[in-house]
Amino acid sequence: MSRKPPHPLVKLAFHVEHNVESWGWRVRRKLGLARPPRILPYRGYGNPRQAVIKARVLENRHVRPPWKRHTLLGSAVASWKRYNTVEIPRARVLARWGEHRWEGTTDEEGFLELWVEPPPEARAGWNDVELELLSPSPEGVERVRAPVLLAGPEAQFGVISDIDDTVIVTNVTNFLKRAWTLFLTEHRTRLPFEGVDAFYEALHLGSSGSAVNPIFYVSSSPWNLYEHLDEFLQLHRIPAGPLLLRDWGLSRTGFAPGGGHGHKLEKIRGLMGTLESLPFLLIGDSGQEDAEHYRTIVREFPGRIRCVYIRNVWHRAGREKELAFIAADIRAAGSEMLTVDDTVTAARHAASQGWIRWQEVAEVQAHQAEDVQARTLLDKLDREHG
Known part of the structure; x- marks a missing residue:
């Protein structure tokens, strides 16, 4: 799908903005005022x-x-x-x-x-x-x-995962809560979805327990949050992987964030092209456009997508019917889409397909229980402190 070229005024504004910023930094540096x-x-x-x-x-x-x-x-x-x-x-x-x-x-x-x-x-x-x-x-x-x-020859597959409301609870469909999440909270106070760390580690190790399957995180979050998100993954012992984020503000292609999340398609296509010998699992949530984008990828790369996992989160009325149509399209294209309410359900399915070891399912279940307990305690502390 070709992208509509940006308006000439957008391109002009972009170059003016960046030339002014660059010139201003050089002047401040000569004056000894720049960092x-x-x-x-x-x-x-x-x-x-x-x-x-x-x-x-x-x-x-x-x-x-x-x-x-x-x-x-x-x-x-x-x-x-x-x-x-x-x-x-x-x-x-x-x-x-x-x-x-x-x-x-x-x-x-x-x-x-x-x-x-x-x-x-x-x-x-x-x-x-x-x-x-x-x-x-x-x-x-x-x-x-x-x-x-x-990605080496021992890799069995790759994993491409969304972040917001797939790995991290962010309530991205709520504008005020998303603003709070992005600007006023630290990675130490944010929690992952229950059991995600153990499930992604199981996917990383694969059915052999030593596969080193690469995991990639694609998000609409801005590059400015890179360090924040990377620290979050480390803190919660979620397997590290390249973070493919989005440039916010005025760019040569327009102003972001705008409508839609089509930039994710570009990132995923790039990964699929570079790692052309690997099949992939795609993981997202039902609140945004992950299912639609993953359907496009299944169609464009036939035989490359083993499964699409979509986490059920809060969404608008009628979304269930849309997801059912998308799942049917994905099946017709030769793959599978599974909507799940929790991480253990996804882990059991992955084990039944031979993508992870069955013993890892018990580990995911244990981590999920621990995370539920931690979230309950944090919610209680929040209520007590207003």
Whole structure:
């Protein structure tokens, strides 16, 4: 499906905005008023033939680490700093992977996306690539490590998962609750859906218990929340994976967030194309457009999607009928869509298909019970403290 080209005025506004920001940062830097640039590494991915190294170069706003933020005001200030970024366009970055070297340049919004051929010694699983900022010259040596996930021959399948209301309870269909979630809460106070950590770990390990199946997280959340979401996955021991998010604000293609979540389709198509030898499981929720997008992917990549799992969350009247039609379309296209009320149901189905080990279902059930207890306690504390 071709995308409608942006209006010329949108393109003009985009270039004016970014030229003004870039010029303003350079002027402030000459006056000694600008903060130094920093490289924010993202998780990349690929296969032994090609891989993408991802990062962004921004003015360093010195966001306080989570263990130093103890109040609502501190959380709000940290969120404001995450969103009020100053991107560094045309920054030159050197990437080192073993003995190999590549150089890349950031785009107008500070993003670096560098496609390379991994060195022969690269292994399946996570690999560290060192990134060094060449220009604008950093104050000191600015070097960071960007993880890159390579899918090896032992991988049985890949997993593509939504985040909001699939992994994390966010109530995205409620505007006020979503605003609170995005701007005023910390990853430490947000909870995953019950049993998600054990289920995703079981999918990661596969039926052999050592498959290293790659997991990818696709979301409508902005790139500004990357560190927040990555910390959330680590805190709750949910398997790490590349986060494919969305650029908010004015861009060369228009203004985001706009209507729909079509950007997810682009991200998923890219993954399917890069990892063309892998079948996939797709996981989403019933509250947005995940089922519709996954139906499109099933049709475009016949034989590649083993199953679509859709978590039942609050949604508008009539949604059940829509989901039933979509499930029928997916079956007709040669795959399957299962709507589930809890993680254990999905785990049992995955075990029955031979995608995970049966003993992992008991682990998912135990984690689900623990998470229910933790959520009940947190709700009680919230009520007691107003």
